[in-house]
Amino acid sequence: MTSSAAIPVIAIHGGAGTLSRNSISADQERTYHDALRCVLLPPQRLLASGGSALDAVTLAVEMLEDCPLFNAGHGSVFTHDGTHELDASVMDGANLRAGAVACVSRIRRPVRAARAVMEHSEHVLFVGPGAEAFAESVGLEMVSPGYFSTDARREQLQRALAASKTLLDHDGAALVFGNTPQTGTPLDESRKFGTVGAVALDARGNLAAATSTGGMTNKRVGRVGDTPLIGAGNYADNRTAAVSCTGTGETFMRAVAAYDVCARMAYGGQTLEQASTEVVMDALPALGGTGGLIAVDANGNVCLPFNSEGMYRGFARIGETPQTAIYR
Amino acid sequence: MTSSAAIPVIAIHGGAGTLSRNSISADQERTYHDALRCVLLPPQRLLASGGSALDAVTLAVEMLEDCPLFNAGHGSVFTHDGTHELDASVMDGANLRAGAVACVSRIRRPVRAARAVMEHSEHVLFVGPGAEAFAESVGLEMVSPGYFSTDARREQLQRALAASKTLLDHDGAALVFGNTPQTGTPLDESRKFGTVGAVALDARGNLAAATSTGGMTNKRVGRVGDTPLIGAGNYADNRTAAVSCTGTGETFMRAVAAYDVCARMAYGGQTLEQASTEVVMDALPALGGTGGLIAVDANGNVCLPFNSEGMYRGFARIGETPQTAIYR
Numbered sequence: 001m002t003s004s005a006a007i008p009v010i011a012i013h014g015g016a017g018t019l020s021r022n023s024i025s026a027d028q029e030r031t032y033h034d035a036l037r038c039v040l041l042p043p044q045r046l047l048a049s050g051g052s053a054l055d056a057v058t059l060a061v062e063m064l065e066d067c068p069l070f071n072a073g074h075g076s077v078f079t080h081d082g083t084h085e086l087d088a089s090v091m092d093g094a095n096l097r098a099g100a101v102a103c104v105s106r107i108r109r110p111v112r113a114a115r116a117v118m119e120h121s122e123h124v125l126f127v128g129p130g131a132e133a134f135a136e137s138v139g140l141e142m143v144s145p146g147y148f149s150t151d152a153r154r155e156q157l158q159r160a161l162a163a164s165k166t167l168l169d170h171d172g173a174a175l176v177f178g179n180t181p182q183t184g185t186p187l188d189e190s191r192k193f194g195t196v197g198a199v200a201l202d203a204r205g206n207l208a209a210a211t212s213t214g215g216m217t218n219k220r221v222g223r224v225g226d227t228p229l230i231g232a233g234n235y236a237d238n239r240t241a242a243v244s245c246t247g248t249g250e251t252f253m254r255a256v257a258a259y260d261v262c263a264r265m266a267y268g269g270q271t272l273e274q275a276s277t278e279v280v281m282d283a284l285p286a287l288g289g290t291g292g293l294i295a296v297d298a299n300g301n302v303c304l305p306f307n308s309e310g311m312y313r314g315f316a317r318i319g320e321t322p323q324t325a326i327y328r
Numbered sequence: 329m330t331s332s333a334a335i336p337v338i339a340i341h342g343g344a345g346t347l348s349r350n351s352i353s354a355d356q357e358r359t360y361h362d363a364l365r366c367v368l369l370p371p372q373r374l375l376a377s378g379g380s381a382l383d384a385v386t387l388a389v390e391m392l393e394d395c396p397l398f399n400a401g402h403g404s405v406f407t408h409d410g411t412h413e414l415d416a417s418v419m420d421g422a423n424l425r426a427g428a429v430a431c432v433s434r435i436r437r438p439v440r441a442a443r444a445v446m447e448h449s450e451h452v453l454f455v456g457p458g459a460e461a462f463a464e465s466v467g468l469e470m471v472s473p474g475y476f477s478t479d480a481r482r483e484q485l486q487r488a489l490a491a492s493k494t495l496l497d498h499d500g501a502a503l504v505f506g507n508t509p510q511t512g513t514p515l516d517e518s519r520k521f522g523t524v525g526a527v528a529l530d531a532r533g534n535l536a537a538a539t540s541t542g543g544m545t546n547k548r549v550g551r552v553g554d555t556p557l558i559g560a561g562n563y564a565d566n567r568t569a570a571v572s573c574t575g576t577g578e579t580f581m582r583a584v585a586a587y588d589v590c591a592r593m594a595y596g597g598q599t600l601e602q603a604s605t606e607v608v609m610d611a612l613p614a615l616g617g618t619g620g621l622i623a624v625d626a627n628g629n630v631c632l633p634f635n636s637e638g639m640y641r642g643f644a645r646i647g648e649t650p651q652t653a654i655y656r
Contacts (some may be wrong), residue, residue: 096582096615102552103455123551124578127431128456130550222458223451224430231559231584250452254424256559256587263588268595287424 006300007317008047010056010200012039013304014070014312016246016292017192019327024184029326032069032186036314036324039063043200048318053200053208053242054092054115060198061088061111061210068150069185070312071194073109076148076214078157084148085215087228088114093207093236098124100228101131105148108141111212114228116140124230148214156189160218186326187310195227197234197244199296207242207298209234209258225249231259238298240265241272246311247284247291255283261295272296276303334628335645336375338384338528340367341632342398342640344574344620345520347655352512357654360397360514364642364652367391371528376646381528381536381570382420382443388526389416389439389538396478397513398640399522401437404476404542406485412476413543415556416442421535421564426452428556429459433476436469439540442556444468452558476542484517488546514654515638523555525562525572527624535570535626537562537586553577559587566626568593569600574639575612575619583611589623600624604631 014036042063043056065073065088076084088110089100099118102125107113113135117126120138136142185192197211211234213227226233226249233249235258236242243258252258257279264275276295284291285307292306294313304313304325314324342364370391371384393401393416404412416438417428427446430453435441441463445454448466464470513520525539539562541555554561554577561577563586564570571586580586585607592603604623612619613635620634622641632641632653642652 091582098582103458121548122578123548124581125552125557126548126550127552128550130431130548134548134550220449220451220454220458220462222454222456222462224453224455229453229557229559230581231557231587235584250450253452253558254419254426256563256584259559259584259587260591263591264595266595267592267598270595 006201006298008202009296009300009302009315009317010040010043010047010060010198011294011296011302011304011315012036012060012064012198012313013244013246013292013294014064014196015187015192015194016306016308016311017187019309020184020186020188024186028184029186032312032326033324035067035069036312037322040314040316040322044316044318044322047200047202050203053202053206056200056202057198057208057210058090058111058115061196061212062109064196065109065111065212070196071214072196072212074148075150075153077153077194077217079215079221080218081221082157083221084145085221086110086148086213087215087224088212089228089230089234090114090118090210091208091230091234091236093238093242096237098230100125100230102127102224102228103222104131105145106132106142107135108143108147111210112140125228156217193247193291195246197246197294199242199244199294201296201298201300205238205298207236207238207296209236209242209244211244226252229253231256233258235259235262237262241295241297243293243295245291245293248289251284251287251289252291254287255289257284257293272301273303276305280305280307334529334626336530337624337628337630337643337645338368338371338375338388338526339622339624339630339632339643340364340388340392340526340641341572341574341622342392342524343515343520343522344634344636344639345515347637348512348514348516352514356512357514360640360654361652363395363397364640365650368642368644368650372644372646372650375528375530378531381530381534384528384530385526385536385538386418386439386443389524389540390437392524393437393439393540398524399542400524400540402476403478403481405481405522405545407543407549408546409549410485411549412473413549414438414541415543415552416540417556417558417562418442418446418538419536419558419562419564421566421570424565426558428453428558430455430552430556431550432459433473434460434470435463436471436475439538440468453556484545521575521619523574525574525622527570527572527622529624529626529628533566533626535564535566535624537564537570537572539572554580557581559584561586563587563590565590569623569625571621571623573619573621576617579612579615579617580619582615583617585612585621600629601631604633608633608635
């Protein structure tokens, strides 16, 4: 049953922020483009073979969680107390089912836990040890909290503690991708928002969205941002759009940013581009919000707006070459 | 500076559900009406003397938390593990500031902690021990978890464990209000949704909303419902409405119910009554959602729709006699 003639597409983001103060070599920039492209290819193939949007976004976010370049899963930032607290969410636009976990530190791939909450519980959101107990009960891979740590992120925490301030994301000069030390990153890591996400349209016309984060360096223990909150950092509804956000989480929560894109389309008759652009360029800045979002609608339109200087992003329609970008 | 000529008003709810299977005496029913009226009077006086909508909803929810008839604060239900996990949120419609706490068990009045998160942190949501540490750091009253326990709620858990199922709220035959044992409640406690909430309009035309809950009897530890999630169980925006929800939390989260009322008004040009009614009578039932909400707009319109057989509710305009109701 095909309700859409649109071409299936996957879009991803790896955080938004300002341009790096350091000059970045072409090699360093290429590392990020390569990472984004590597993440786009498997879900693109999955969609081409008739896979679901839900599976495509889960797969993309799992890969982003596994990549230490991005602040989610392995390579997550540290809290003030030197611990990790990860959040993730997923939503199926076909039936508005959703699942999420927050403040977890032992689940290797938080997005899989979010998916399990959606599929194997009556609930939508579990937090803390209860979320971990649930994930363990359904057989997900558990790790010691040290799994998420990297030397680069630990150094960031030390610098943040020394500077005695909360960094909204990670401030790392030396990030490691694979075994290759990186001495710079394209976006200024002290003013970048560390979230990853994916949205997709499949051949059946179904939309889905998934989002995951390692939080904020030096944040207070127990703080939860927009990532695991359905409607704030993540939303999907076949009738309107699938949306994944990244930015100053609190403003996205107050604006209910992801759902606001859908509401403007549903009730105001706006296009995906109008709705996404107004949320990112008008509604969020009115609250002091910085960041961006990725969105796709049932016609296969893709919109990747951000009000910061850059956002790690990319998309791939089936049968086409993946597109990746960092700056405007 | 008065931006509204509307009469200030406070509205409250104490949960929604089906009619009790037991026959209820007039005395028992009167106990609930009296409790609702007692909660309405102080915020009504506060609004009459020029107090803010934010202070009025905080005060109303504090009183509902203190009253053991309702599932929030003292008199909260037990989790499967015999513990308490309370959630609360508050939002100021004048500036879209918001605060919330989830999964807390040592803060006497969770709504005050939500208010403190809004006013004394850069964040919107804290969960678990981190939320308690924050509340303690700002001087809020802490209690031992036993403070929230009542014999009636403990008996409910025992019955729920025996029946081996999760009760969506509390199933209590013997609730205690003050020192008076109650042998029945107007709403069927096994099919009632235990949340309390308040919305208000003040003389300056500002709107505010607050919501609080003790969760679900026999729920899994770590499950969080719609109550502490800005946009799901609680929202306020001077341009549209203040909304507080009660019902099957997961469906309210998936529908982003509280914000959806505001979005229908903002983008669809609906009235408060149209928007509130469509959310409760169409959008939520489409997801299997049961419950209701209370809403007020900047013109002082009040709407208290529910799709269950009853909802503990009431409202009071300044200078008028408070109105309370349970059934349709």
